[in-house]
Amino acid sequence: MLSKRPVILTGFIGCLLISLSACANSTNSEALERSLAADPKLKDNPAAFGLPSQNNSPNETLIALPSDFPSEIPVYPEAQLQEVTPPTPDPNQGQILRWTTSDPSNSVQSFYQKEFQSNNWEIVSQPTETEEGAVPPTDILVARQNNLKVTVSIQSGSGSNSFISTPSPTPATAANSPASSAASTTQFTIQYVRDGSAAAPSSSNSEVATQPTTEATTDKPGSPSQPSVFTDINKAPQELRQYVENLAALGVLSLNSGGSKSNSAAGEQFEPNKTITRRQYARWLVAANNQIYANSPGKQIRLASTDVQPAFQDIPRSDPDFPAIQGLAEAGLIPSRLTGDATAVLFRPDAPLTRENLILWKVPLDTRQTLPTASVDAVKQTWGFQDAGKTEPKALRAVLADFQNGELANIRRVFGYTTLFQPKKPVTRAEAAAAVWYFGAEGEGVSAQDALQSQRQQSQPSAVSTPEPSPSSSPNQ
Template identity: 50%
Template sequence: MQNNSNIFGANQSPQATPQPQPTVQLPADFPAEIPIYPNAQLQSVTPGAEGQFVGLWQSIDPSNFITSFYRSQFGANNWQIVQQPNDDTGTFEARRNNLLVRVTIQPKSVTSATPNQSQTLTELRIDYSPNGTAFASPIPSTDTTATPNPTTTPNTEVASNTNQPGSPDFIGPVLPNSNAAPAPTTTPTTAPATTTQTAQQFSDINKAPQQLQRYIQDLATLGVLTTSTNQVKENTNTNLFEPSKAITRREYARWLIAANNAMYASNPAKQIRTVSETAQPAFTDVPKTNPDFAYIQGLAEAGIIPSTLSGDSTEVLFRPDAPLTREQLLLWKLPLDTRSALPTANLEAVKQTWGFQDAGKIDSRALRAVLADYQNGEQSNIRRVFGFTTLFQPKRTVTRAEAAAALWYFGTQGDGISAADVLKGKT
């Protein structure tokens, strides 16, 4: 119309077709054990000095969400935390075997397309050293401005700083991998979110009882839950949680440690330690070569599960692939709620408190856990998992959804912490 005002729509200047932005991908040898925040967009990848890697992510989530995610992930997955932020922004440095990782979390102000409006992004600078070589220098403070539509090419402000990705002096933490689905993006031109193996997004949570769905979702966000053992063996769809499927004893042992350590990521005194392969196996059917040996042996050495180490001479077999029962769920969980010796209990005391019609079927060792759970009031595991019931059915198998509900909260009534608290940044 500028060229010829007499003809509407004719001789117009052709409109440029937007070109798609190139997709940035992690290198093929990126360590799977490094957690990556699921709702973050990978912006750039740059090799660093001496085999070190530098990556830049951005997320629309506030920095306290991301900081809480890394506290829980490093705490729950056997990382040695060398450095962590004092508040909602700053730098994590963690070591696992020979892998050294640093994650820097900084908010960034971004100008919106709407005049006089802005939004906040959070920037993740990630660096890892595969051979454990120390980083050259501390992470520099990030710039507080950004272009309206971040692309996969680093902006000029980053490139002009000698301590930014690509420089030998740059130090940026590395994030873990998860099975999360592509995260929401700030603009339609950004690359798909990188998936990880820590925070999960399951496609069948809606098949769980409605009252239990929030518990599953919160723990999945924390990266506590895993797909079933059969799915892993058969290489089937790992986006399925299978909430109605019975959980095995090995899976519950793994979840129990992961959930406890995620809740108390900032309190090492309340964390359960996994063990090395040098430990003498407590169970004859869980040798050092068993993939869950570190978790099962760790629970046995902490006295959480009955074993010969705790004086139970008959407990020589763990039966890792056997389904977990309701009474076993409580017997293993309650010591981590009360943090003290379980009370003395007898059949009559359980009948008077819970009023279970089948109290006589409960194993004598589990009676103490059942009675202690009653004293937790509205925060009792039985009430949260099974709702109101006059039948405990102690030998009935536990579903994966029910196990998640039990692990959503640790502590007693008025003195505990939930997965929702951790996700909100509370400790």
């Protein structure tokens, strides 16, 4: 029975061919041909069948980068340049480029953060979302390298951004652009401007003669300075008053960033009981150490150059206290990425200085050696602090080392006798002054009073010899 199937199939095909040939010139043949022909609409609109269309964007052209676009600015690999805004007469405006990508906004943000960090850009400000309710939300990342400042403004979805408004799509393009594609588009702008003053070197010694006014009113941290005149030192606790007076006479208690002298001959307010900031203490620490050890260059803290990569994201090269704070970081005296502390990326210059940080930064300048290992029990047994467990482990080592300095320990000189260290308590200006009044180990240290006596003796031309400063000096002697 299976052998009969090929015969039947052959006969059917033969009958079909005879029928077609018989009506080749008839109207039935034309109808049959039309029914089997391809749909002419598919020729005019291949997209209807899912085929790519060559006429979707007849007016689309590629926009080239500006000729002055800096090669050091990273370009997101999946982004397409949409618009270039010509520079304006305003030198702070710079050039603005608008880009789009189908990638999510967090991918764009992550790309630029990594590129800037890996290529030694200075992060001026981290991405911060605009105020709640803004449409659309925008994240802004600002970075600087030498005199080039770049602002990346990232937003998700279509619409306008903080720099350039995006034109509404035309009906023709809207018809060819699926709604889902527009909703997933990320737009961002790159604004770049070169600031000639950003990378300007600081005034050198050869410029002092041509710029006497600037050099006379501004001192670098740690450099010789004119004595400070304060009218309210009497408001300081009596036990700390002499420390403030000695340091003011040395000219190291600058209240303004960069050592700017705002106090007149009539004096200014020191506000000894006011909380000191981390920035101010770092400035005093460097200035006092370098002034007290003016005749010992090997014990001075080197001020950092503005050419180095900042150790902290919130202390850029342009910060007036950058040389002192960066110098402390490069000397390993304060925790930073340079000491392997991955969490110390921010210095928080305007935050209050705490007791534990006062000791942590100061004690290494006294011992001039590695801090000992410490435990809570060891600190309790030596100092008798009931709250030793509240102190950070790093600071705990400095607290224990400070005990070895006997009566010249910073804790005794600053806080007196106490069974509570209160490590997180803010420090006052008078207390900070007491801490930086003396440097060194017991029996071989130098005080601000010693430094003043040495200065007076050196300024006397009739002096035959300069006696060594007494390591046991105290403000009451």
